[in-house]
Amino acid sequence: MTWLRRIVALVVTVGFGWLLAKSSAADVRWHGADAAVVRLSWVARPERIEQCRDLTPEELATRPAHMRQARECSGASATYRLSLAVDGASHEDRVLRGGGLRNDRAIFVLDEFPVSPGQRRVVIRFARVEPAEAPMDSSNVRRGAVPRDLTLDTTVTLSASAVALVALVDGRLQLRTP
Amino acid sequence: MHRVAVWRLNPLHQSGTIAAYLLAVLTVTGLYLILFYRVGAPAASVQRIAADPWLGSWMRSVHRYATDLFLVAAVIHGLRVFGQARSWGPRARAWISGVALVGIGLACAWTGFVMAWDSFGQRVALAGARLFDVLPVLSEPVSRIFAGDRAMPSAFFFLNLFVHIGLPLGMGIGLWLHVSKVARPMLAPPRALRWGLALGLIALAVAMPAPLGPAADALRVPATTPLNFSTAWWIPLAESRPPLLVWGATVLLLAVAVSVPWLTRRPREGSFAPSVVDPRLCTGCDQCTQDCPWGAITMVPRTDNRPTLVALVDPALCVSCGICAASCAPMGVGPEGRTGRHQLVDVRSALLPQLRALGNGPRIVAVYCGQTDMALRAHLRHAGATLHEVPCIGTLHTSVIELLLRQGAAGVFVAGCPPRDCAAREGPKWTDLRMFHDREAELQARVDRRRVCLTTAPAGLSDATLAEYRAFVAAVTALDGPEVEEDVDIRLLCEPLPAEVEA
Numbered sequence: 001m002t003w004l005r006r007i008v009a010l011v012v013t014v015g016f017g018w019l020l021a022k023s024s025a026a027d028v029r030w031h032g033a034d035a036a037v038v039r040l041s042w043v044a045r046p047e048r049i050e051q052c053r054d055l056t057p058e059e060l061a062t063r064p065a066h067m068r069q070a071r072e073c074s075g076a077s078a079t080y081r082l083s084l085a086v087d088g089a090s091h092e093d094r095v096l097r098g099g100g101l102r103n104d105r106a107i108f109v110l111d112e113f114p115v116s117p118g119q120r121r122v123v124i125r126f127a128r129v130e131p132a133e134a135p136m137d138s139s140n141v142r143r144g145a146v147p148r149d150l151t152l153d154t155t156v157t158l159s160a161s162a163v164a165l166v167a168l169v170d171g172r173l174q175l176r177t178p
Numbered sequence: 179m180h181r182v183a184v185w186r187l188n189p190l191h192q193s194g195t196i197a198a199y200l201l202a203v204l205t206v207t208g209l210y211l212i213l214f215y216r217v218g219a220p221a222a223s224v225q226r227i228a229a230d231p232w233l234g235s236w237m238r239s240v241h242r243y244a245t246d247l248f249l250v251a252a253v254i255h256g257l258r259v260f261g262q263a264r265s266w267g268p269r270a271r272a273w274i275s276g277v278a279l280v281g282i283g284l285a286c287a288w289t290g291f292v293m294a295w296d297s298f299g300q301r302v303a304l305a306g307a308r309l310f311d312v313l314p315v316l317s318e319p320v321s322r323i324f325a326g327d328r329a330m331p332s333a334f335f336f337l338n339l340f341v342h343i344g345l346p347l348g349m350g351i352g353l354w355l356h357v358s359k360v361a362r363p364m365l366a367p368p369r370a371l372r373w374g375l376a377l378g379l380i381a382l383a384v385a386m387p388a389p390l391g392p393a394a395d396a397l398r399v400p401a402t403t404p405l406n407f408s409t410a411w412w413i414p415l416a417e418s419r420p421p422l423l424v425w426g427a428t429v430l431l432l433a434v435a436v437s438v439p440w441l442t443r444r445p446r447e448g449s450f451a452p453s454v455v456d457p458r459l460c461t462g463c464d465q466c467t468q469d470c471p472w473g474a475i476t477m478v479p480r481t482d483n484r485p486t487l488v489a490l491v492d493p494a495l496c497v498s499c500g501i502c503a504a505s506c507a508p509m510g511v512g513p514e515g516r517t518g519r520h521q522l523v524d525v526r527s528a529l530l531p532q533l534r535a536l537g538n539g540p541r542i543v544a545v546y547c548g549q550t551d552m553a554l555r556a557h558l559r560h561a562g563a564t565l566h567e568v569p570c571i572g573t574l575h576t577s578v579i580e581l582l583l584r585q586g587a588a589g590v591f592v593a594g595c596p597p598r599d600c601a602a603r604e605g606p607k608w609t610d611l612r613m614f615h616d617r618e619a620e621l622q623a624r625v626d627r628r629r630v631c632l633t634t635a636p637a638g639l640s641d642a643t644l645a646e647y648r649a650f651v652a653a654v655t656a657l658d659g660p661e662v663e664e665d666v667d668i669r670l671l672c673e674p675l676p677a678e679v680e681a
Binding site: 013017018020021023024025026027028029030031032033035036037039041042043099105106108110160161162163165167176177178 | 242243246247250297301317318319321322325326327374378381382385386388389395396397398399400401402403404405406407408414
């Protein structure tokens with residue numbers, strides 16, 4: 001093995017090692033230097049809306065004895081509209097349903113919205129789509145259903161790289177900043 | 179690569195053993211790091227390890243760089259095997275387990291990054307959670323763990339640690355499957371390369387410690403993070419594409435990788451026909467079972483009345499490398515058309531007439547492996563050699579060399595691939611032992627060894643091989659002229675045949 005080959009081998013080895021170390025430490029953009037984020041994160045159990053009626057004696061008579069229930073109810077889970085506006089500009093406006101095949105499971109809200117740093121007016125609304133007069137299941141409170149209308153209207157100063165976290169605390173939307 | 183590395187240490191040829199060796203390095207460094215890791219305070223414990231200048235810092239960096247190098251070596255190994263068409267048939271299990279090992283390696287690296295729980299670990303965790311959340315598996319999205327509305331559960335880090343330790347156990351099983359169909363698997367690179375790798379990794383770790391970002395903070399979104407391109411190249415792609423598209427691409431890539439053995443398979447005939455045994459010629463010596471690099475030959479009881487065992491080839495394991503053809507002194511085994519007897523017939527009909535046509539010119543036969551580079555053949559032809567190509571020098575029966583020398587060749591120059599680059603795995607090793615160290619099916623003692631040269635002909639170094647050839651020619655020319663035997667009996671070249679075959 002000549003000296004020249006030894007030197008070239010050494011240079012190639014050092015170069016490869018340097019490349020390996022550099023490829024392990026490359027700074028890659030994630031959110032960008034001028035990003036702040038409004039993050040919405042909460043779990044909401046939807047209300048149950050029920051339609052009930054009393055069965056007539058004739059209807060009851062046609063049923064087997066073990067199915068003679070005087071009051072019959074059918075129901076569905078409520079849907080909710082989530083909207084977010086920052087300085088009056090809408091960032092989000094969509095209807096959310098509960099999870100699961102029958103939409104009777106919890107709604108998981110987890111969204112991030114990049115906004116420019118600075119003082120911002122943030123308005124978030126999470127409200128039931130079905131009208132207020134829709135009949136409700138009496139067990140909603142017991143089941144811990146989310147209130148019908150949650151609104152947060154606040155002004156916040158966001159610095160670059162900061163996350164403004166909006167969470168549901170004790171039945172109210174709250175905004176936290178670092 | 180051969181121009182800068184001694185071929186024995188060529189890391190491209192050693193890519194498989196380097197990957198296996200790095201697994202051992204990862205295990206050792208990982209065991210050290212685990213002693214100081216705390217699932218209750220992951221970021222703080224890793225920061226503490228990284229701040230220890232004596233051992234912790236470079237141990238962690240070696241662990242990180244060994245991971246990167248493992249995946250680089252494994253991918254190179256796969257590409258080489260694919261390039262040499264060694265990815266089909268009986269090698270399918272090795273290929274698929276190799277793909278699995280790379281996949282597990284990537285997953286292991288993923289959990290390792292999360293363990294550090296710096297800004298990059300947070301990024302990796304979020305990218306992974308985003309992918310998992312589209313799968314209808316968990317009732318609550320995983321991403322919610324990282325939202326910041328509650329403290330990170332230490333159960334998450336415990337689970338992550340459990341997976342990070344469990345996956346290497348899976349890699350151990352994968353490695354066993356990977357080499358399970360290979361006789362005498364090589365799992366360690368040469369000693370010089372082992373030391374070089376270990377010292378190189380330590381030097382790199384000391385000179386350029388692996389990066390560690392600031393501790394993860396759910397309520398901070400860093401503008402940039404350090405990103406490991408060897409093992410986490412997929413993160414920017416996964417972040418910017420819909421999760422279902424990422425899953426689709428992953429499944430597609432995996433399906434293509436796993437189906438390579440079927441996409442590249444060859445018909446089991448001609449050059450790819452499995453070896454067969456002629457039981458009449460088999461003396462039960464057991465040599466072919468010892469030499470087969472794939473463990474495809476076993477010895478079984480005979481059905482005739484002879485007292486020995488007889489060799490039996492399992493076609494499902496045979497890769498048709500032809501090594502057995504040269505291991506059998508009576509030339510009773512080998513792929514159809516490539517047994518020792520067929521080789522002698524070919525040499526008699528094609529090569530000897532060429533030699534005789536040379537008249538008084540230099541009668542040097544250069545036998546070369548078909549895998550060597552084209553430039554070598556051109557150089558040898560230009561230098562006046564009579565060329566004879568074989569699929570692998572390990573398939574060259576020593577009787578062919580003896581026949582050539584007794585029929586007028588002044589010398590036989592045999593050029594093979596570097597041992598760790600041999601497509602038949604052990605061709606150069608067995609050839610050397612048969613020619614110069616009396617391994618069974620040996621070159622007979624009556625053959626003048628000064629007229630035989632065995633050399634390694636690495637790709638890209640054909641000029642060096644040519645220089646060796648010229649030196650050999652000069653040495654042979656200085657000898658007395660060869661004695662030409664007009665009629666050589668094939669039976670004198672090999673083991674005596676059984677009486678019934680003679681008959």
